[in-house]
Amino acid sequence: MDAYKPQAPIKGRGAASRVPGRFERRVAIGEDDGWGSVYEDLGEDAPRPQTTVQEERARSIISRNNSPDIGFSQSVNPYRGCEHGCVYCFARPSHAYLDLSPGLDFETRLFAKTNAVERLREEIAKPGYVPAPIALGINTDGYQPIEKRYRLTRNILELLSECGHPVSFVTKSALITRDIDLLARMAERRLVSVYLSVTSLDNRLSAKLEPRAAAPHTRLKTIAALHEAGVPVGVLVAPVIPMITDADLEHILEAAREAGAAAAGYVLLRLPHELKQIWREWLELHYPDRAAHVMSLMQQMHGDKDYRSEFGQRMRGQGPFADLLAQRFRKAHARLGFGRLPALDTGAFKAPRESSRQGELF
Template identity: 55%
Template structure:
């Protein structure tokens, strides 16, 4: 039963989370029918709840991920990317991975203070911190909350290496800090470009900046001396894969320092949300898209195994990899990563941040 407008949202559904043994909500539907009949379907507004976590550094020991620690300033993401693998995390709050994930957000305003405490601990070993690994650090609410900027300020002050992954040209607002870090070889940025087609991007990532803005941000960051990569992530077969070579070419023209791609992943609740999205926007090829994804994922919606989850498997995975490699050679996009220094780290001084 629709209880909010889907206009401007990626998910076409807002299912109740049940994966963590939460009881499915049951409501009397007649009054909702009357509200809809009298007032129409109300527009879903974005809300932000302040979260007070006890720690901010998330550790991982995954062998196929190039970092062992990350920081996420927000939960949920207003960009609304239908394929986002972070959607299932909203179920921890008894919220839907569907529209709730895009509209009921959580902010961590004390993130910089928590990171200050973590970096101050005796015996802390400095390694790059990744930002943007779960939800986008430069989603629209960063405009007001500026939590990501406070984290970057601390990392620059302590000369701690970090990486940023984003879909937003809003990262340019911190170019002053990123420039300071990059001059010391402490920072790199990856901007995700999944399609050059504005219509597809608007459907796939409804509230993320248009592709031309992301390419312009890649150009501006690299011209400022900040190594910025293009992340063609994810590649969605039968929807965006035909653009692979064009994105590589456009990224090189924008001066990208390097690039990589990732095939689409559909873990847990993402799979049924993605299927519903296909039925809504691409009914003519929905079956073909899912058949190709199954070919990439060993006959399943998702392959959670290390290494293969990032590369895919089978003939379709081989084809995408070969096309990407050929495009990189043709247009001159490098695979090399920008090495970050860890020897400049200076632990924070005192119990309070010097910046405050």
């Protein structure tokens, strides 16, 4: 009996199968019944998984970390799962905690924390709370398509603006320009900064890697719109994928700088947990001729493994190819005159009033 292997990509989706999560007790195995149905490529007639959203009530909303290679200490994620469908997303394995697949389920079975604003108000109103910039939507994009319906990111942003709390974003979505009025006012008070993540300038490649995210040229226009509104904005070239996107590194930096990006960074492809299988499936479907070479380079940068999670190693890798990427980035960064985004101000924070069932009487 052979395990099912996807025979073709699914249009509009990044993952090609429901790769089982590492905590699942039961795993489905495909077996050919003699009619070829398991392995048949149905092409355009193949059924396409639909997106569903489950509303949930979060018990807490601020996540904290002390990782030395991450530039923030706390974050808020109003959604779990992400419809952008970026096949390389490092957050995919988090869906395994829900007993769901980090593959297709991650981008089709989404969760909206409908009490996110209420919980955030309670947590930052606590007497012992010490303000530090909140990275909003850092695990899964706060401006993914379902934000148009739920407006959780907008509502959180309004709360943070109200109490003078700094916030930062990394996004692939042009939807952030919907809130440019609020972002511009917060920028005047040094309360916000934004990074646009750009993986490639090739529309066709982007459609395969990140099928429901904004097209590359749209992200560049978003950088320009934020810059023109006075919002500090940078570009994050992420992930850099050897033999797939690495040739675009300098071109992305040049285009983003021209659009108004004031700062830049890059992150190497990361493959934690189930993402290794999801990524290998994608490579075999889209680039079978170079799949082995891509993974050979990844292993060279991670001590003969697909991925190493140690601090200082996971974001950049090690070895000759990793060193070459770092050198290319440094040279382009200096040549183009990138700097740093201004530090965010925590001194203006005033704790909001805790919500009360008795309203404004007390």
